[in-house]
Structure formats: structure tokens, C-alpha cells
Amino acid sequence: MFYKLAFRNVRRQFSSYAIYFITVMLTITMIFSVNNIIQSDIMSSMLVNYYSGTKAILIGITGFLALIMAFVLGYATNFLLKKRKKEFALYLVMGMTRKNIIGIFMLETAITFGLALGAGLLLGLVFYQALMGIFISYIELDYTLTGYSPVAFLYTIVTVCAVFLLSSAASAGYLKFEKISKLLNADKIAEKSVRFPVLWVIIAFAGILGTALFIDRFLAWLDTAFFQTFLLGGILVVMILLSVALGSMGLCKGITWLIVKAKSGRAKGTGMFTARQLSGSATSNSVMVALLSVLMSLVIVGPNVFFSVSSIYTERVEEWYIYDIHGSISILRYGEDVTVDQVEKIEEQLVAEYTEKIEKYVGIENYAVFNIYWERVENDWGGSHNTLIKYSDFQNICKVLNYDLPEELGQSFDCRCSDSVKDPFEWKYGILRCPNRILLNYEKEFKVVPDAETDGIVPTYGVLAVGVEDVKYDVRALEAELNPVDSYGNKEYNFKIKEYERLDELGGGGLFLLGDLYASAVFLLLTLGILSLKMLSMVSEDKPKYRIMWKLGAKRSQLFRSMLVQLLFFCCLPFLIPVFINFPLVSVIDKIYSGNGYEMPLLEIIGQLAGFTSVVLGVCILYLVAASIVAWQDIRRSLRESD
Amino acid sequence: MGKILSVSNAVKIFATGSVTVRALAGVTFDVEKGEFVAVMGPSGSGKSTLLNVIATIEPLSGGNITVDGESIVKRSDDETAAFRRDKLGFVFQEYNLLDTLTVAENIVLPLNLKKADAGHTLSELTRISHALGVSDQLKKFPRELSGGQRQRVACARAVISNPAIVLADEPTGALDSKNSRNLMELFGLMNREFGSTILMVTHDATVASYSGRVIFLKDGEIFTEIYKGDRSREQFRHEILEISEALGGEGNVL
Ligand SMILES: Nc1ncnc2c1ncn2[C@@H]1O[C@H](COP(=O)(O)OP(=O)(O)OP(=O)(O)O)[C@@H](O)[C@H]1O
Ligand SMILES: [Mg+2]
Numbered sequence: 001m002f003y004k005l006a007f008r009n010v011r012r013q014f015s016s017y018a019i020y021f022i023t024v025m026l027t028i029t030m031i032f033s034v035n036n037i038i039q040s041d042i043m044s045s046m047l048v049n050y051y052s053g054t055k056a057i058l059i060g061i062t063g064f065l066a067l068i069m070a071f072v073l074g075y076a077t078n079f080l081l082k083k084r085k086k087e088f089a090l091y092l093v094m095g096m097t098r099k100n101i102i103g104i105f106m107l108e109t110a111i112t113f114g115l116a117l118g119a120g121l122l123l124g125l126v127f128y129q130a131l132m133g134i135f136i137s138y139i140e141l142d143y144t145l146t147g148y149s150p151v152a153f154l155y156t157i158v159t160v161c162a163v164f165l166l167s168s169a170a171s172a173g174y175l176k177f178e179k180i181s182k183l184l185n186a187d188k189i190a191e192k193s194v195r196f197p198v199l200w201v202i203i204a205f206a207g208i209l210g211t212a213l214f215i216d217r218f219l220a221w222l223d224t225a226f227f228q229t230f231l232l233g234g235i236l237v238v239m240i241l242l243s244v245a246l247g248s249m250g251l252c253k254g255i256t257w258l259i260v261k262a263k264s265g266r267a268k269g270t271g272m273f274t275a276r277q278l279s280g281s282a283t284s285n286s287v288m289v290a291l292l293s294v295l296m297s298l299v300i301v302g303p304n305v306f307f308s309v310s311s312i313y314t315e316r317v318e319e320w321y322i323y324d325i326h327g328s329i330s331i332l333r334y335g336e337d338v339t340v341d342q343v344e345k346i347e348e349q350l351v352a353e354y355t356e357k358i359e360k361y362v363g364i365e366n367y368a369v370f371n372i373y374w375e376r377v378e379n380d381w382g383g384s385h386n387t388l389i390k391y392s393d394f395q396n397i398c399k400v401l402n403y404d405l406p407e408e409l410g411q412s413f414d415c416r417c418s419d420s421v422k423d424p425f426e427w428k429y430g431i432l433r434c435p436n437r438i439l440l441n442y443e444k445e446f447k448v449v450p451d452a453e454t455d456g457i458v459p460t461y462g463v464l465a466v467g468v469e470d471v472k473y474d475v476r477a478l479e480a481e482l483n484p485v486d487s488y489g490n491k492e493y494n495f496k497i498k499e500y501e502r503l504d505e506l507g508g509g510g511l512f513l514l515g516d517l518y519a520s521a522v523f524l525l526l527t528l529g530i531l532s533l534k535m536l537s538m539v540s541e542d543k544p545k546y547r548i549m550w551k552l553g554a555k556r557s558q559l560f561r562s563m564l565v566q567l568l569f570f571c572c573l574p575f576l577i578p579v580f581i582n583f584p585l586v587s588v589i590d591k592i593y594s595g596n597g598y599e600m601p602l603l604e605i606i607g608q609l610a611g612f613t614s615v616v617l618g619v620c621i622l623y624l625v626a627a628s629i630v631a632w633q634d635i636r637r638s639l640r641e642s643d
Numbered sequence: 644m645g646k647i648l649s650v651s652n653a654v655k656i657f658a659t660g661s662v663t664v665r666a667l668a669g670v671t672f673d674v675e676k677g678e679f680v681a682v683m684g685p686s687g688s689g690k691s692t693l694l695n696v697i698a699t700i701e702p703l704s705g706g707n708i709t710v711d712g713e714s715i716v717k718r719s720d721d722e723t724a725a726f727r728r729d730k731l732g733f734v735f736q737e738y739n740l741l742d743t744l745t746v747a748e749n750i751v752l753p754l755n756l757k758k759a760d761a762g763h764t765l766s767e768l769t770r771i772s773h774a775l776g777v778s779d780q781l782k783k784f785p786r787e788l789s790g791g792q793r794q795r796v797a798c799a800r801a802v803i804s805n806p807a808i809v810l811a812d813e814p815t816g817a818l819d820s821k822n823s824r825n826l827m828e829l830f831g832l833m834n835r836e837f838g839s840t841i842l843m844v845t846h847d848a849t850v851a852s853y854s855g856r857v858i859f860l861k862d863g864e865i866f867t868e869i870y871k872g873d874r875s876r877e878q879f880r881h882e883i884l885e886i887s888e889a890l891g892g893e894g895n896v897l
Contacts (some may be wrong), residue, residue, distance in 0.1 A: 192856045269755060269756060280743045550724070551700060552753055553728025554728070556720055556724065
């Protein structure tokens, strides 16, 4: 009999259960897909290559997700419970036991939860595929996904069910111990009027001012103290978030009070009704609105900052590695006793060996072998050295890099590397200014000397620099072959492959970007989920009021406007704050770029922000429209139904 | 005095699924301006339905109703809303006050909806709230009032916009006998002092005896109607009781 009742209830309370269902399903989708990602073999192979801390971060994310899930599920269950309190009280009055009603409620939620779990897992699989597809193509990896991880499956079910049981236990406890009279009058619980309204108005302004001030301080910190005191930056970020939260709360409580005050005695049409509706809902939900405002700010800020940082790093690879592939071919330690002949022989051997390895993967266009000679000089401070390179070696380097040597130089000249050199070479004041890293990182100033001058000197080290064809090849395999793992399990990092480093940056940055986008999506969904639960429950509680207004002669259009204002007001802070946060964010990102030596046109930054924000806002608006339609249908139905 | 309400051959049929109920089976009567009319009848006889179709809360299935000379059938949604706003006052069994609004805000709602100016609104509020004895309660919220006080606030709201007709569906339903009597004194006062035309549904012969005329419904039709005329209220009450008993109604509770 309870079975039947529970089933019927789910059917009858379809709209509330639909909200519950969708919220739970989406949360499970998120958790399951992220668990799949963490457990996937591509991730474990990447974890070896990249940051060892990444796994901890990802596990942190799942933990965080589980927390959010607990919050959402608790909230959703509470939403259902609130709608049903009176009904349960009536069951109790009619003689059902508490056990009975707890059973009914549990069964109802369990049915819905079970369905949501199934749907969420299914959707999670699809979402995981899509997410990994994007990720894999982003890091330019050829990889076919191998199914799904049973560990992720198990892990998801265990966490999700644990959270469900917990939230069920909480509501069961509530139903077990709450007084019947409280349950009966649940819908009559008075809305509190604002206490200390003036204080809240002040807090609102203080919050707005504080946000502006701390953002200003934060920008100043980015400019000056970035590398000195991370603590200060952290404190400033916390202060900004706090100000946003307090400002939102103040606005909720203070401004609606002001509206009511302004309307008082002068209201026309449905104005007073609307104002009171606003003040009621805004006051009792101010903390939540504040929380959602902060979450939405993070939704906007996080991915934008990560995207900027990660694009800087991938760009940088271009600068960091001037050769497609380069590596040391010296097996000698400095000062070891060998002859020039020996060195040449070994070098020849190594070059042959390495070029053969490279050719297995990609065609070599040209390569240069160059030897560096350190000439010791004694000066006032002790020992130091001049760096020398043979003219013919330098010519080879230019060939690989496709640089033209100025004719007038002769075979002996001084060189200096500089970041600011745009064209390959600048011949100025008797010094050849070269692009940075032309002799790799180590040598900033060197001398080119006629070949004969180094005759008979043992080079300090030799380098193989290779230019390869511009085609796609298995960079990761080549890297593994050139930098093998020795018998102790240590990897050599002799060879640097530019393409590999780029992918590496892309992969590392991509991982964080992905994580952050993911977190943003979760925050967004969470915000929208909570807003929908809140808005729809608010409207369904207010239905009788709309009906009274209708009976008194308020037009439908007036009522619709009233409802819309209420819904809009409710979402406007969580939706608008992420828009306004863009203004300081433009400066922050500009500073991130310029602080890393990048001149990013302001317009492009604004474009990036505007693009991202409009996507987020688009989702929000779509969502608001949907919620308004559902809510209005709900009200309309109640207008049509007769006494 | 002119006709304010004219119901002619009003029919209301509810069709829920396969079952159809004739809640009103051709009801015809007029109400003059300034009249105080009670509607009685057994449960299910169509009293509430009658009030609801007059109030345009339910559409009419047949017949016609005119209020203040204008027909209310076949009007658009906005027109019926405007009609309710401009011509009607409501008092319901359950007070139907908005718990988020203060007493004063509740009372002036109809004037707000009419977009009356602030000065007029305030003076009307003062006048009506004094007359109905709720002037001390204006700043409170409905939940801080007793049932009788709430019903008085509902009455104040019903008459403040000076409607053509006040409709009341069992306004004493939730009140004890003392408060019922007070409310009826109030209706009498509204009727005499403000010249309000009142159409009230009740089960209670004593309550009905405050009116000037009682219409009896049975199975969706007018069974009979009686006028008070020059009789005392007690005499009137007796006749009402007799007819109620004949109809099988519950009769007197006071
Ligand atoms: N919305 C509706 N849908 C279907 N039938 C209805 C509806 N409203 C009323 N009825 C039916 O119409 C008839 C008259 O109902 P009405 O509410 O007018 O009675 P009443 O005289 O007010 O009774 P009571 O004294 O119990 O309030 C009843 O048979 C009732 O079942
Ligand atoms: Mg009735």
C-alpha cells in the first residue's frame, strides 16, 4: 500500500521530482565523468610524464565534487521535504506512524534517486567521451579511448550512495522528531522582515566599495609585489570574495527594504505586492544569493586566468627552443684527458646514431654539429671563461636556422644574445647581436673564431642541432627513444624536442585548464540547479497569493510581470556580478600577459572575456527563460483552477 | 433605485471527465443598488458557483449576467480582470489576505490596482479603517491578527474601492457567534453608511437575517426568495429557519 502511495506521489508531484531528478542526475554525471578521467589509462600515462601533483589535485576535485553533491542533494531533498511537510502532517494526524511516512518519503526519493543514478551514469559516459575527445585533440594526441573504468564506476556509486544515505538520514531524522504542529503549519511560517535595514544598506555600499578597493589593491599587487608576497595576494583575493558576498547580502536585504519603503503609500498597480514579494524572497535567501554570486564570479575568473596563463606558456616554447631538436653529444667531462681525434670520432659516432634514431620517426632537413670551447681567463675576481665557436660551426648553425650571415663580418667577431633581437642578426658597434638561445641557454656572449684557431684544442662540449620536416610524427615515441630510461629507472633529459615541449606545456596547461573549465561547469550547474529549486519552490509557495491578486482584479500581464521581476531580482545578482567582474579582470589578464613579456592587444583580451562571459550568460538566460515559463505555467494553472 | 446586478437564466455546467454536474440550472434574479441579499441553500446547491460566475472567476455556461448595466460574459481575460478590479469587492470564508503585506497594504490593494493617487488612497484608508475598527492594526501583518480582525480587514479591502457590489462567500464561516454577529453589524453598517450592495452566501439563519432579502437555492435553481420587509430580525430569522429546514439545510448554529 505504501509502495503504491509512494509511486503515486512521485507521479503527482512530477514537477518537483523532475527538478530533483535533473539536479541529482547532472551531479552524478559530473562525478562519474571526472572519476573516469582520473582512472583512465591516458591520464595515468600522462601523470608519469607530467606533474606528480596532478593526481592529488584531481582527487581533490572529486572530493570537492562529492561535497558539492552532498550540498545539492541535501538541498534537493530538503526542497522535496518542504513541499510535503503539510501532507505528511496530515498523514500523521490521520493515524499513520512516523515510520510509515518516513518509509513513504524514503521510497519516493529512492525511486527518483535510483532513476537519476542510472541516467546520470549513462550521461556521464557520454560526457566523459566528449570531454576526453576535446582534451585529447587539444593536446594533439592520437589516442582511442579504451572503454570505461570499473574503478570509477564503483567509486562513483559508493560516494553517491553514501551521500544519498546521509541526506536521507537527515530528512528521516527531521521527520522522526519534528512536532506535528510545526509540520502542519510549515507553509505558514512567517517571512521575517529585515532587521537593521539601515545597517544592511551601509553594508551593501561597503561591500561594493570594498570590492572596488580590494580589486584595486590586487592590481597594484600584481604590478609590484607579485613575486615577493603571495600571502598578500591570497588575502586580497579572499577579501574581494568576502566583499562580493557581503555586498550581495547587503543589496538583498538593504535595497529591497528601500524599495518597500519607497513604494509605501505610493504604490500603484501591483507595485506593493511585487515589492513585498521581492523583499520576502531576497531577505530569506540573501546568504544563498551571496554564495551563488561568489561561485559565479569564480566561474568567470578561473578559466579566463588559466587560459591566459596556459596560452602564454605554450607560446613561450617557441622562444625557449630555437632548434626543432637539440641535444648534447659530449660524453666527456670537462678537463678529462682526451685527444681531439678521439673527441671527433666519438662525436661522429653519436651524430650517426642519433640522426638514425630521429630518421626513424621524421625526415631530417638539415643538422648542425657545433663544438663550444671555453677559453679560461684570469681576472681580478678569479677564474672565468670566454666562449669560442668555430666559424664553420657557426655557418652550419645559420644554415639550420635559415639565417643569413652578414657578408662584411669576416671570420672573427663577437656575438651577444638578446631577447630584443627581432631579425636574425643585428650588426651594431662591432658586435653581432643574435637571437637568444642560439647556442642554447648557456652561452649569452661568445666569439666566433677562424677554424684554425681551435686546432688541437679539445672542445668543452658538443651539440647536435637538428631541423626536421614540418610534418606530424610520433613525437612522444621519439622523445622516449632519445631520452631513454637507464637501468636504475632514471630518465635522461639530454635531448630537447621543441614539438614535445610544446605538447608538454599544452598537456600540463590543458590539464589545469580542463580541470578549471570543469570546475566552472560544475559551479555553473550548481548555481543554476540551486536557483531553479529555489525559484520554483518560491513560486509554488506564492501561488495562492497570485490567485488572490487575480481575484482582486490584477491582470495576468501584471501578475506575470510581478513574477518575472521576482525571478529576475533573484538571479540578477548571481548573473550580473560575473558580468561586472570582467571589468577588473581585463586589467588582471592584461597584467598577466604583460608581466610575462607578452603584448596582448587589449581588444583581444576583451574579446576573450566577452566571448566566455556571453557563453555563461547565455546559459543563464536560457535557463531563466525556461524557469520563468515553468513557473508561469504553474501560476496560470492555479489561476484557472476553481475554488 | 437602479438594478446593479442582473442574473438571467444563468447556467453553469462542470464537466470533469465523463461526469457532468449542473451546478447552476437556470438562475434568474436581480439585485437593486444598495440591497443586502443573502443566498442560502443546502451544501452543493450551487451557492459558491453562483458567486464565482458573477465574479468572473468561473466562466458561465449559459445565460447572462450584467453588472452595472454591462454584460460580463464573453469578455477577454484582461476585461474581466478590469471588471473585478473596478466593480467588485470580495470577502471570502478564508480571509484571503496576503501575508507578506501589512494590514494597510492589504486594504489599499484594490486602490493600488486602480492606480489611485496616494492622497486619495490614504484618506480612504483612514476613513474605512476607522469605520471598520481596524485603524490600530494598520502596521501589523495579517498573521498578528485574530480571525475576526482579519475578516474585518478583508471587509475593509472589499469596500475601499467603492465597488458596485460586494460578494461574500460564507464570510462568517471561520468565526465564532460573537464575531459573526459583529461582522454582520459591520455588513449592515457598510450597507447603510457606504451604500454598499452586498451579495452574501451563508448557511446561518441568524447571519442571513441581517440581510434584506434571502434567496434560497436548491439543486442549482432558485427554490424561493423572501424579503424582510418591515419585520423584526427575529421574525425574519424564523421564516428563514423554516424554509431552511424544509430544504433540508443545517439551519441555525447560533
Ligand atoms: N470546479 C468544479 N468542478 C466540478 N464540479 C464542481 C466544481 N465546483 C463545484 N462543483 C460542483 O457543483 C455543485 C455546486 O457546488 P457549489 O460549490 O456551488 O456548492 P455550494 O452551494 O457552495 O455548497 P457548500 O454549501 O457546501 O459550499 C456541486 O455538486 C459541486 O460538486
Ligand atoms: Mg460553497
